[in-house]
Amino acid sequence: MRAYNCLIHFYKRPDFRHLMEVVCDLLKGPVYLAGEEVTCLITFSNTSPTPLSSDSGCVLAWASAQLNCFCTVSDSKVAILDKSVTRKSSNPGHGPQSYQTSFQPTAGEAGLAVLSTPTKILFCDLTLHPGERRTYSYVETVPHTASPTYRGTSVKYSYKVSIGTQRLNCPTSMLRVPIRVLSIAGCRADSGPGEREDRLGPTSPFLEEEGVGDSPADLIMQSVQDITSKRRTSYFNIANSRGKVCKFCLYKRSYRLGEDIVGTFDFTVGSVQCVQYSVSLQLREGIEQEYRVKEDQQDKLVTHSKHHEVCLGFSHSHMALPIPLQLAPSFSTPICSVSYLLHFEFVTSVAGVVSQPVPEEEGGSEWQGPSKVDIETMVWDLPIQLYPTYPNHAAQASQLQHRILGSV
Numbered sequence: 036m037r038a039y040n041c042l043i044h045f046y047k048r049p050d051f052r053h054l055m056e057v058v059c060d061l062l063k064g065p066v067y068l069a070g071e072e073v074t075c076l077i078t079f080s081n082t083s084p085t086p087l088s089s090d091s092g093c094v095l096a097w098a099s100a101q102l103n104c105f106c107t108v109s110d111s112k113v114a115i116l117d118k119s120v121t122r123k124s125s126n127p128g129h130g131p132q133s134y135q136t137s138f139q140p141t142a143g144e145a146g147l148a149v150l151s152t153p154t155k156i157l158f159c160d161l162t163l164h165p166g167e168r169r170t171y172s173y174v175e176t177v178p179h180t181a182s183p184t185y186r187g188t189s190v191k192y193s194y195k196v197s198i199g200t201q202r203l204n205c206p207t208s209m210l211r212v213p214i215r216v217l218s219i220a221g222c223r224a225d226s227g228p229g230e231r232e233d234r235l236g237p238t239s240p241f242l243e244e245e246g247v248g249d250s251p252a253d254l255i256m257q258s259v260q261d262i263t264s265k266r267r268t269s270y271f272n273i274a275n276s277r278g279k280v281c282k283f284c285l286y287k288r289s290y291r292l293g294e295d296i297v298g299t300f301d302f303t304v305g306s307v308q309c310v311q312y313s314v315s316l317q318l319r320e321g322i323e324q325e326y327r328v329k330e331d332q333q334d335k336l337v338t339h340s341k342h343h344e345v346c347l348g349f350s351h352s353h354m355a356l357p358i359p360l361q362l363a364p365s366f367s368t369p370i371c372s373v374s375y376l377l378h379f380e381f382v383t384s385v386a387g388v389v390s391q392p393v394p395e396e397e398g399g400s401e402w403q404g405p406s407k408v409d410i411e412t413m414v415w416d417l418p419i420q421l422y423p424t425y426p427n428h429a430a431q432a433s434q435l436q437h438r439i440l441g442s443v
Contacts (some may be wrong), residue, residue, distance in 0.1 A: 054081070054082045055080070055081055055095075055202065055442060056079075056080045056081075056442055056443070057080075057198065057208075057440070057443055058439070058441075059196070059198060060075060060076045061075050061438070062074045063426065064427060064437050065213070065214050065430060065433055065435035065436065065437050066215045066426040066433055066435070067215070067217070068219055068251075068252050068426060069179055069180070069181040069183070069216055069218050069219045070219060070252075070255055071177055071250075072175070072177075072251070073173075073174070073177060073214065074174050075172075075173050076170055076171070076172055077100065078170045079095065079200070080168035081166065081168070082165075092162045092163055092165070092167075093162070093163050093202065094160070094162050095158070095161040095162075095163070095202055096159070096160065096201045097138075097157075097158065097160075098198070098200035098201075099154050099155060099156050100175075100197065100198045101138075101151060101152055101153075101175075101197050102151075102175045102195075102196055103140055103141060103144070103194070103195055103197055104149050104192060104194050104216075105141075105145065105147065105148055105149070105193050105194075105195070106147050106182075106190065106192055107145050107147075107190070108146070108189060108190050109190075113189050113326050113327075113328065114327065135207045136206060139199075139207075140195075140199060140209065140211075146191070150178065150181060155175070157171040157173065157198075173196070177216055179219065181216055182218060184214075184215040185363040185366075189371065190322075190371045192368075193213065194214045195211045195213050196211070196212040197209060197210075198211075200443055210441035212439045214435065215433055215435060217292075217364055217424075217426065219255050219258075219259075219423060220364065220366050220367065221262070221422065222255055222258040222262065222422065252426065256425060259291060259423060259424075262422060263287070263290055263294070263422055266286050267286075267288070268284065268285070269284070269288065270282060270284055272304075273305075273381060274307075275411075275413050277385075278306035278307045279307065280302075280305045280309050281300050281304065281305045281309060282300070282304050282305075283299070283300055283379075284299045285417070289420045290419065290420070290422065291358075291422050291423070292358055292359075292364065292422070292424040293358060293360045293428060294358050294424075295356065295358070296356040296377070297355050297356075298314075298353065298354050299352070299354075300312070300354075302349055302350055307384070308383060309382070309383050310346070310384055310408060310410055311345045311346055311347070312343075312381045312382065313343040313344070313380045314379055315338045315340070315341045315342075315377070315378040316340045316341070316358065317337065317377075317378045318336070318337045319334050319335070319336055319375065319376060320336075321335075321371060321373075322370065323371065323372070326370050336378075340356050340357055340358070342355065347404070356377075360428070360429050360432035362375075364421050364422050365421050374418065375418070375419050375420070375421050376419060377416070378414065379416070379417070381414075383411055384409065386408075
């Protein structure tokens, strides 16, 4: 008689009655201006297959939504006041999120929540049978003084729409939707009648009240348009200890994200010969004095675009420097300030270079540059101001999605 060892595997049948899906659609896209309304449609669906007649459906106890802004800092560059806040969690005192039964949108997030709008309840006690879905609208206004979305070397600001829900006798489920916010520092959405007369663009004499019915985003961008469209030509004489190098012309000093910074150089007025020059768009990130780790801590400079030109023998030259859409507008918070400047570098000849006259005969002639030139370099910084652009324009350079899907 033979004995056989029999090994039986028991497989747990999947419970298809618990397939719940949450979809968040950002109606205006993933980019918003400070002062603009964030509008999203949140859909709860029971995607389970057709059940038996005894199935009573899935019960969701509640669902809430909130807009949060998180600030994350580098411990080696920023002295944070709240030592209990770390880069790993803004709410480290609570247990794992899998054991939570309440709406805590900031738990487990990196950094400190510097902005939390009032929590809005979407529903209570919702029952969804297989194949059913229910859509709710969530609308929240970003404060006018909100910081922009910014990823710097020392400080980072990020925004998320947090959606929480709880199934009956289950822990809380969270869906976080990242968005980008553009600050509007220096822009006023509401202007008086006197300022409206100075606005650029067509106006209708048949409208008694101009601006009625415009959205906050339209009013903000109209203010930005008024600031950045006016040309205020400035001339700068570039000179060193040995004399004048050139005259630089800049048509304005206020720009929108995505614009080109255009300027011209006139070397005919200079007595010092310029061999080459470069212009760079630099971001300056400065930490406020009370938050600095070291007293002599220097500001951080980051170059984003650069124009270089060899101008030996040139009488005139021009530059066109693009402003990347992914940059943050100029802003300032209690922790840091972000500003922009044009960094110029001029390489001049010490002894000068003998210029070759233009040949009078036909056919031209060949000019051979000098093999060795004694040079010196001079630098100059010119501050400029950057303002936001249209959100749909900035969204083209953003990798954020306007539709996020999650499960419950």
